[in-house]
Amino acid sequence: MKAAVLRTIKAPLEIEDVKISKPKGREVLVRTAASGICHSDLHVIDGLLPMAPPMILGHEPAGIVEQVGDGVTEFKPGDHVIGCLSQFCGHCNFCMSGRGNLCDGTAELNRDEDEEPRLSKGDEPLQQFAGLSSFAEQMLIPANGLVKIRDDMPLDRAALIGCGVTTGLGAAINTAQIRPGQTAVVIGCGGVGLSIIQGCRMAGAGRIIAVDTFPWKLELAASLGATDVVNAADGDAIGTVLEMTSGGVDFAFEAIGLKATVEQAYGMICRGGTAVLVGVVPAGVNVELPALDLVLSQKRVIGSMMGSNRFRIDMPRYIEAYLNGILKLDEMISERFSLNDINIGIQKLRDGEVARGVVVFDAE
Ligand SMILES: NC(=O)c1ccc[n+]([C@@H]2O[C@H](COP(=O)([O-])OP(=O)(O)OC[C@H]3O[C@@H](n4cnc5c(N)ncnc54)[C@H](O)[C@@H]3O)[C@@H](O)[C@H]2O)c1
Ligand SMILES: [Zn+2]
Ligand SMILES: [Zn+2]
Structure with a gap:
């Protein structure tokens, strides 16, 4: 599949053909429909949020489930989903006290060192960003990083809810x-x-x-x-x-x-x-x-971390609010980009020329 790879800090992303593994256990393979470009992606590119390349960035996605691992019961192929970086283990103190956005048990959601990496190119593993990596045609995400949404919700607008909207609405409603x-x-x-x-x-x-x-x-x-x-x-x-x-x-x-x-x-x-x-x-x-x-x-x-969210509850509510006209999303998307043009979208965000830029794929 095609993906935008961060090879070097402060350099443009490289569009490359990479390999994505098959879902195992509680993993879900999702065809990416759209991914917002958030300033947190830029912080990584600019070296302000230190992470080690090679890595596939992108953490504000919506898409359609293609395949599920044998431990997944809540999703099936064809489901429309939003991916969220507030992935939860479900049993640490934070999760048990209803603060899954602060979960400290997410390491168990990742693959072990001796397993095939989720993302790779030849023999080289590519780092997955925030358990998502949505600047790619497909994503292999832990089920606990996904929420099912209504089929009639446009996926490019749903993507915004994946990070920026949940962070912002939640900062006001949940945190403050x-x-x-x-x-x-x-x-x-x-x-x-x-x-x-x-x-x-x-x-x-x-x-x-x-x-x-x-x-x-x-x-x-x-x-x-x-x-x-x-x-x-x-x-x-x-x-x-x-x-x-x-x-x-x-x-x-x-x-x-x-x-x-x-x-x-x-x-x-x-x-x-x-x-x-x-x-x-x-x-x-x-x-x-x-x-x-x-x-x-x-x-x-x-x-306020990701709007103090409980995303599986919050995100479907935000979608209702959008479909009822209370939450405005159309106005927030300044421009749509193809994956090939992602570096243009990144530069426009850096220059303050877009409110939100969204990378759109052909999934819809
Ligand atoms: N806490 C969280 O969970 C969370 C989640 C997502 C993003 N973020 C962070 O939130 C921040 C905003 O993200 P974004 O995607 O909206 O970025 P953005 O670049 O779209 O927005 C930043 C805005 O600040 C304005 N600005 C810059 N300098 C200014 C100044 N000196 N005075 C007034 N305005 C100024 C810019 O014009 C721009 O409109 C980033 O730091 C991002 O990493 C945090
Ligand atoms: Zn973000
Ligand atoms: Zn937890």
């Missing part, structure tokens, strides 16, 4: 548990930030302030639920937000992954407010916060 009427700021209006904005809207937030540096992204943010927009390129974003809200917001979401914007998010919350870190900050970067203010103003700084 934002209440009707509360105020929020979202810094960074890419696929993740726009989804946080939609999650805030769906949760009934009173005021949702979008911050970005691209005017067209701020316009898009407003069409998806932001009540106010601030162009960070115009200068003092913290001062602007504090003035607009008479002292800060209940929740500030950081959806970029920069030290400066994490510190900005903290600066925008009111007394008793919460900064929610969603952006992946490069390994080794620490942020500085005024500890005295944190205590005296009883503020909170929390991380």
